[in-house]
Amino acid sequence: MVGLPARGKTYISQKVCRYLTWLGIKTKVFNVGNCRRELCGAQQDNSFFDPNNLSGQKQRKEAANMTLQQMLQWYDEEDGVVGIYDATNSTLERRKWLHDTLTAQDIQVFFIESICEDEALVSANIKDVKLSSPDYKNMDPDMAVSDFQARIAQYTSQYQTIVEQDYSYIKLINVGSQVIVNMVKGYLESRIVYYLMNLHIRGRKIYMSRHGESMYNLEGKLGGDADLSPRGRMYANLLPVIVKEKLGGKELMVWTSTLKRTIQTSEHLPYLKQHRKALDELDAGVCDGLTYEQVEERYPEDFARRDDDKFNYRYRGGESYRDVVNRLEPIIMDLERQEDILIVAHQAIIRCLYGYFMNYNQEDLPYIKIPLHTLIELTPKAYYCEEKFYKADIPAVCTHRPKPTERRPPINTQAVLGSGGEVPSPLLPPSVLTSATTISAPSSS
Ligand SMILES: O=P(O)(O)OC[C@H]1O[C@@](CO)(OP(=O)(O)O)[C@@H](O)[C@@H]1O
Numbered sequence: 001m002v003g004l005p006a007r008g009k010t011y012i013s014q015k016v017c018r019y020l021t022w023l024g025i026k027t028k029v030f031n032v033g034n035c036r037r038e039l040c041g042a043q044q045d046n047s048f049f050d051p052n053n054l055s056g057q058k059q060r061k062e063a064a065n066m067t068l069q070q071m072l073q074w075y076d077e078e079d080g081v082v083g084i085y086d087a088t089n090s091t092l093e094r095r096k097w098l099h100d101t102l103t104a105q106d107i108q109v110f111f112i113e114s115i116c117e118d119e120a121l122v123s124a125n126i127k128d129v130k131l132s133s134p135d136y137k138n139m140d141p142d143m144a145v146s147d148f149q150a151r152i153a154q155y156t157s158q159y160q161t162i163v164e165q166d167y168s169y170i171k172l173i174n175v176g177s178q179v180i181v182n183m184v185k186g187y188l189e190s191r192i193v194y195y196l197m198n199l200h201i202r203g204r205k206i207y208m209s210r211h212g213e214s215m216y217n218l219e220g221k222l223g224g225d226a227d228l229s230p231r232g233r234m235y236a237n238l239l240p241v242i243v244k245e246k247l248g249g250k251e252l253m254v255w256t257s258t259l260k261r262t263i264q265t266s267e268h269l270p271y272l273k274q275h276r277k278a279l280d281e282l283d284a285g286v287c288d289g290l291t292y293e294q295v296e297e298r299y300p301e302d303f304a305r306r307d308d309d310k311f312n313y314r315y316r317g318g319e320s321y322r323d324v325v326n327r328l329e330p331i332i333m334d335l336e337r338q339e340d341i342l343i344v345a346h347q348a349i350i351r352c353l354y355g356y357f358m359n360y361n362q363e364d365l366p367y368i369k370i371p372l373h374t375l376i377e378l379t380p381k382a383y384y385c386e387e388k389f390y391k392a393d394i395p396a397v398c399t400h401r402p403k404p405t406e407r408r409p410p411i412n413t414q415a416v417l418g419s420g421g422e423v424p425s426p427l428l429p430p431s432v433l434t435s436a437t438t439i440s441a442p443s444s445s
Pocket residue numbers: 214216217221222223224281282284345346347348366399401
């Protein structure tokens with residue numbers, strides 16, 4: 001990373017890290033600030049950052065070097081693929097040192113510079129992010145802001161934007177309103193460039209919902225293209241009410257899959273809709289239309305292999321969760337560009353999308369609990385996503401199978417009918433929705 005303080009470098013680092021990790025590329029952020037705090041203590045006065053303060057300079061260089069060594073060790077011992085070195089790296093000299101040290105180890109270097117000349121954006125970033133940093137713990141907010149601005153001034157006096165023509169880089173100017181790209185090499189760098197070009201920081205909400213309960217869900221069958229059950233239709237009637245309550249009169253884009261159950265669920269939503277094939281449910285191949293019990297009976301080895309490694313298991317003639325993540329990558333790119341949006345999709349699809357925003361690892365992702373008749377609201381913040389679950393007061397079956405290690409001895413292997421919202425069966429762990437808001441159907445529906 002390259003850029004003055006409060007230019008969103010850590011935000012960009014975290015997002016790129018989350019995106020690549022979700023794609024299965026081992027990525028880690030190495031933050032020099034954390035190392036500096038460890039080495040020199042958190043609360044330094046601003047003379048520490050003065051370029052003429054030789055002792056401060058020396059200690060900062062030590063923190064930079066220690067972080068780089070940690071990164072090299074990670075490449076070496078943990079088979080890291082993309083290390084993100086998050087620091088200002090704001091001089092030609094510092095970048096040359098990084099570039100030369102890394103290329104000597106056969107590590108390809110790609111600089112991402114964030115330039116922001118919009119003072120209002122910089123101040124908003126300071127207030128949003130920097131005031132909660134350990135550097136300003138227990139400090140009066142106004143004092144902290146002016147202190148941080150003085151720190152930025154120290155860096156500005158020696159800041160050199162990237163001009164090194166023989167380096168690979170991207171310059172993001174004013175949060176991507178202008179982008180300059182130089183000497184981009186290979187697939188991974190191009191993917192990162194494309195991803196960065198889609199990012200924006202306007203506040204927005206991402207809503208997700210599974211389709212209403214389907215006839216297949218009632219029978220415990222996988223896949224297919226069934227219609228909604230009568231209770232699924234009730235959810236389809238209620239969904240516009242729930243969404244309107246959350247959104248007010250704001251516009252919304254709605255994406256569904258091309259399968260009947262999501263199209264029927266979105267039927268009454270008075271917004272622009274797109275039906276996208278990439279959002280269709282995980283393809284269960286030869287198991288499509290079977291119940292879990294039938295799969296276990298007919299394909300016992302496959303059933304066991306799926307329990308063993310659900311993320312990588314690929315149904316015969318069908319897909320794995322890994323395949324689904326790859327198929328959803330263009331959806332994630334598109335999602336990053338969107339404003340408020342509602343995605344009506346399927347259990348496996350929502351797990352993958354939700355897992356991206358909430359940073360789930362591949363092992364846990366296929367087990368995320370995404371109940372029927374529940375609207376999920378995600379609000380992206382600087383370094384995390386806020387989440388809320390709104391549960392409609394319409395019963396539905398529970399289709400979640402816990403991890404093998406969390407399963408209790410079977411009492412009843414049929415899908416279990418709930419009596420008010422999705423009620424966990426004796427086979428299931430406690431619902432994650434205990435504190436969710438419950439919304440009742442209006443008497444007219
Ligand atoms: O990966 P698992 O946990 O089996 O869940 C995916 C399954 O979820 C289901 C329901 O069991 O989704 P959906 O409700 O969209 O039909 C199946 O179609 C699909 O095979």
